[in-house]
Amino acid sequence: MSDVLDAPKPITSRFDPRFETTLYAHVGAAGSHTLAYYQAHGGYEAARKALGMEPKAVVDEVKASGLRGRGGAGFPTGVKWSFMPPVDGRQRFIVCNADESEPGSFKDRYLLEDDPHQLIEGMLIAGWAIHATKGVIYVRGEYYRALERMRVAIEEARAAGILGTGVLGSGFDFDLILHRGAGAYICGEETALMNSFEGLRANPRLKPPFPAQAGVYGLPTTINNVESFCAAVHVMRRGAAWHAAMGTDDSKGMKLYQVSGPVARPGVYELPMGATFRELIFDLAGGPTESAKALIPGGSSTPLLPWSEATLDLPMDYGTMAKHGSMLGTGGVIVIPEAKCIVDAFYNVVRFYAHESCGKCTPCREGVATWLPKMYQKLLAGQGTREDLVVMEDMVKNMRGTAFCPLADACAMPVQASFKHFRHEYEHLVDTGTSMYPRRREWAE
Amino acid sequence: MHQLPTVTPFFADKQQLLSEILGRYPNYGQRSALMPLLWEVQRAERHVSEARVAEIAEILGLHATEVKGAMSFYGTYHEHPVGRYHLQVCRTLSCALAGADEMADFLEDELDLVNGETDAEGRFSLQFVECLGSCGTAPVLQVNDTYFERVSRSRCRALVDAMRRDALPEPTRERGGDNEAAEPAVATEGGAT
Ligand SMILES: Cc1cc2nc3c(=O)[nH]c(=O)nc-3n(C[C@H](O)[C@H](O)[C@H](O)COP(=O)(O)O)c2cc1C
Ligand code: SF4
Ligand code: FES
Numbered sequence: 001m002s003d004v005l006d007a008p009k010p011i012t013s014r015f016d017p018r019f020e021t022t023l024y025a026h027v028g029a030a031g032s033h034t035l036a037y038y039q040a041h042g043g044y045e046a047a048r049k050a051l052g053m054e055p056k057a058v059v060d061e062v063k064a065s066g067l068r069g070r071g072g073a074g075f076p077t078g079v080k081w082s083f084m085p086p087v088d089g090r091q092r093f094i095v096c097n098a099d100e101s102e103p104g105s106f107k108d109r110y111l112l113e114d115d116p117h118q119l120i121e122g123m124l125i126a127g128w129a130i131h132a133t134k135g136v137i138y139v140r141g142e143y144y145r146a147l148e149r150m151r152v153a154i155e156e157a158r159a160a161g162i163l164g165t166g167v168l169g170s171g172f173d174f175d176l177i178l179h180r181g182a183g184a185y186i187c188g189e190e191t192a193l194m195n196s197f198e199g200l201r202a203n204p205r206l207k208p209p210f211p212a213q214a215g216v217y218g219l220p221t222t223i224n225n226v227e228s229f230c231a232a233v234h235v236m237r238r239g240a241a242w243h244a245a246m247g248t249d250d251s252k253g254m255k256l257y258q259v260s261g262p263v264a265r266p267g268v269y270e271l272p273m274g275a276t277f278r279e280l281i282f283d284l285a286g287g288p289t290e291s292a293k294a295l296i297p298g299g300s301s302t303p304l305l306p307w308s309e310a311t312l313d314l315p316m317d318y319g320t321m322a323k324h325g326s327m328l329g330t331g332g333v334i335v336i337p338e339a340k341c342i343v344d345a346f347y348n349v350v351r352f353y354a355h356e357s358c359g360k361c362t363p364c365r366e367g368v369a370t371w372l373p374k375m376y377q378k379l380l381a382g383q384g385t386r387e388d389l390v391v392m393e394d395m396v397k398n399m400r401g402t403a404f405c406p407l408a409d410a411c412a413m414p415v416q417a418s419f420k421h422f423r424h425e426y427e428h429l430v431d432t433g434t435s436m437y438p439r440r441r442e443w444a445e
Numbered sequence: 446m447h448q449l450p451t452v453t454p455f456f457a458d459k460q461q462l463l464s465e466i467l468g469r470y471p472n473y474g475q476r477s478a479l480m481p482l483l484w485e486v487q488r489a490e491r492h493v494s495e496a497r498v499a500e501i502a503e504i505l506g507l508h509a510t511e512v513k514g515a516m517s518f519y520g521t522y523h524e525h526p527v528g529r530y531h532l533q534v535c536r537t538l539s540c541a542l543a544g545a546d547e548m549a550d551f552l553e554d555e556l557d558l559v560n561g562e563t564d565a566e567g568r569f570s571l572q573f574v575e576c577l578g579s580c581g582t583a584p585v586l587q588v589n590d591t592y593f594e595r596v597s598r599s600r601c602r603a604l605v606d607a608m609r610r611d612a613l614p615e616p617t618r619e620r621g622g623d624n625e626a627a628e629p630a631v632a633t634e635g636g637a638t
Contacts (some may be wrong), residue, residue, distance in 0.1 A: 021623065035499040042636070091471070103537045110620060128552050134471075141484070141521050142533075142577055144590035182480055183520035185575065199479030201518040212576035217474050259622070260539035260580035267581045267622020285622075300538055300576075332580070334539055348538050352575050357517075442549075443544025444597040445583070 011246040012274035012315060014284070020393035022234045023227065023256055024270040025113040033149045035156040038117035044162060047235035050125045051170045058129040062232055064240035066252030071188075071225030072299065072329050073095055074251075074318045077232065083212040083252065084130045085220055092132040093216045094123055095197075095223040098139040098146070099181055099188040102299035103352060106267045108226040112139065112146035115230070116153035119178065122229025124167065125236055127174045131220050138193050140181045140246035150178055189405050190223045192233070192358065202403035203360045227256055243259030246275035251317035251328070259285040261335035262292070271316075278312040280333060291338040294421065297321055298329025300349050301410035302418030304336065325417065341437040342422040343429050344414055347376035353411035361404035367395055367413045379426065382433035389426050393419055452496040455486055456504065463504070476505055479515055484524050492526040495585035520574065528563045528570035532556075533587040536573050548584050548601055549573055555605055569608070582619040594619040604606045 010017050026032040026041060038044070050058050063078030084092065096119065100108040111119060123135045139147050154176050157163040167174050179197055181187050182244045187196045190206035194216050215221020231253060243253045251273040257280050260266045264286025271280060277295065281287060294304045298317065303326040305311045314320050321328045336345060349370050357369035375392050377385050392415075399412040417425065428436045453546075456463045462485065470477040473518050482504065486497045493516060502509040516522045532552060536545045553559055563570035579585040582594035586601065593604060594615050607613055 024623050028620060028626075100578050101576055104539055104580050105576075106578045106580050109578045124507070140578070141519075142587060142592075145592075177477075179477070180480060180484060181519075182484065182522065183574070184518060196473065196480070197477055199476035199515055201515055217471075241521075258581060260583060261542050265621060266583075267620060267625065269623050296538075334542075334580070337542070340542065345538060348536070348541050352537050355575055439546075441544075441547065442542065443547040445599055 001106070008245065010248065010274070012248060013279060014172045014269075014271045014275060015279075016272070019254075019272055021254070022112070022238075023118075023230050023254060024268065026118075027110050027268075028115075032114045033153065034114055035095055035117060035160060035162075038115075039086045041116055042237070044121055044168065044235060045125045047121050047128075047162075048168055050128055050236050051168060051172060055129045055131060057426055058125065058236070061240050062129070062235055065235040066240075066247070067228065067231050067235055067241035067243060068251065068318065069225055070231065070255065070330070072102065072301070072327075074328060076229050077224060080212075080224070081126065081130050081131060081212070081222060082224060084132075084211060087088065087131050091134060091217075091219050092130060093219060093221040094127045094130060094132040094135045095190075095193070095211075095216060095221055096123055096135065096137040096226060096229060097144070097188060097190060097193060097223055098137055098226050099185075099193060100143075100226070100330075101140055101185040102301060102332060103349070104260055104296060104299045104334045105258060105330040106260075106332070107258050107330070109146055110268055111144055111226050111230055111256075112143060113149050116146075116150045117157065118233055119150075119226055119289035120157050120163070122231075122233045123176065124174055125232055126222065126224065126229060127332045128172055132220075132222065133173045133175070135176045135276070136179055136186070136197060136216065137176060138179045138181060138197055140187070141183055143308075147178065147180055154178060184358075185352075186358045186405075189407065190403070193223070194221070201358075203358050206404075226232075228259045228331050236262075248315055248317045248319065250319040255331050256315075257316065257331040257333060257336065259333045262289045262337050263287060263335055264289055274315040274317045276313050276315055277333065280316065281335065288335055288337070292335050293338045293340075294336040296332075296334040296414070297326050299332040300334070300352065300414060302327040302329040303413050304421065306421045307336075339437050339440060341429075341435040341439070342418055342425040343376065343379055343435065344437075344439065346371070346418045346439065347380060350376055350411060353407060357407060358405075361408075363399045363403040364405075364408035364411075367399045368408050371395060372411070379429055380435075383431070384426075384429070384430040386430055389419075389423070389430060399400070454500050455489070455497055456482075459485075467504075473560040476507065477510065479505060479507075480516065480519075483512075483516055484520065487522050490526070491528070491531070492523045494524075520572075526563060526567060527572070528568050530568060530613070531570050531572065533572045533574045533577075533590055535577045535579070535583070535585050535587070537576040540585060541574070543583035544598075545584040547598075548580075548586065548596060551598065551601060552605070555602075581621045588613065591616050 008139040031037045067077045068074040187202045192202040196202040211221040271283045292307045354369045354373045463507045502512045558571045586593045
């Protein structure tokens, strides 16, 4: 009993004096993208430490830290690393998913631009842990500045013996391939990314086999998000216990949350997991600049939550979001103002997925890419009927779990949530032919 | 190498670049060079013509239709030339909440173009795109490789005027959130000294 009482309380607020920013601590500082800056701030110490340990011990450390993947699905990172098959002489790959294109997400971009060595170090640690001597960083093609900075950072690291043969004076060889995407959201899906990297159309692959069995070029591969690799650096540097002391039961460590929409100071903020929406939106981002009616917790694929005092007090962690019918996703919070028509807002969301559908499977090609946007257009033209709403709800229900990859769910789930919480706006539109919230001028002079 | 009668191969005088690109990938994965090769051509010629498709296929030992098949999947490669100033407007939700639809309308009117078109002089082309990963500094306008963020109406108008004079300004670096002010706003690549 007294053990429980004496155990220190986990850190779940940025205002806890024990909390320190790490992932994002150097973003924006002058010269933060250079090797000299990185090394002057403890850079590559964690990699040295990892290289002095058995690979399996590194995997165990990451497991013990409770780190979960920051690319959206939240899969435990150390567990993923342990899925790699036994070493059998074949080339093995560690891949970084830097395709970041989930609407509302923009954290990876600043990590790539302003702290490229942090990512290189994280990939080096992961490569050692899974016995992969080659890494691939797949960056979305529009991130020109990020690609340039990564390219230069990789060159710097090669010249300094941090990449190449016998890295950091160890017996381990490791090098990176920087690869540019070309404007397709579906490339963020891990198997589509691998096809794209191989010069193919970016259609997702059937799973299983999972990447650990057959990934890039059919070889054993582990893929993680940019932020996951960066977090692994700090896990190695400061230890699993340090990481696990932050967050809630099922969500450990620190996270880069993003806020966009009408708030005073939109942007990326680093908080311990389990901090509340209130802390993010009010204490850090300065609060909404107009009355709000909903928030999207983790990128446009995650179902919205109605705006309320209770919602604002929810901790932003995996379990709580699931319990409330949503997901933490990428931590990209979008605030929806009262004056925005929900039908219009979700037409925008649907249009995105329609544009990004790869067309491979029927539910998504017909539902997401074709009929759903047409139905929204009909509603917004004031020509919808109550029956149309029933058809739409039925359609999205049938898209759930029936498509080849999660993209169709990523479209269906938020639409379902918009119906659940804002059906009255849809009904007002079909009954009166006009939106409850007509379009207004939103563009600043 | 097979040469089309009237076209000098794009990579003919760029052997160093070509071998650098091919050298990035393992022998068994040379096909990975497809996207970088397409990108070099797109960037230099503002589109990828049939002849270039054939050339890239030849380099990689693929059929032209395989190159086309991959190329047509991605929004970045164009069959017809885009303008010297290729304007890409993000219209996804966070940008829409900050006026992206109005910016799109404004640019269509101002440039007398609709989505997907290039003007007769080949100066401007307009493309509506999806989330550019800049939602915190919405709305965003991408001009060729460069992001212009927090583009207000007056800023958008000034940008168009500047491009008409071929005097595109350096973008200011916008970030928002943590460490917003950590870097001088005017710092540009290579460091403003
Ligand atoms: C349609 C779709 C798009 C995705 N886009 C991204 C992305 O842009 N970046 C990313 O890291 N993960 C993305 N993911 C998740 C990846 O498939 C994968 O789960 C992730 O990269 C694994 O890394 P993590 O375990 O470190 O999170 C996407 C998934 C889907 C289904
Ligand atoms: S769900 Fe959509 S994106 Fe995924 S495989 Fe099917 S068509 Fe392609
Ligand atoms: S919504 Fe426009 S950059 Fe993300």
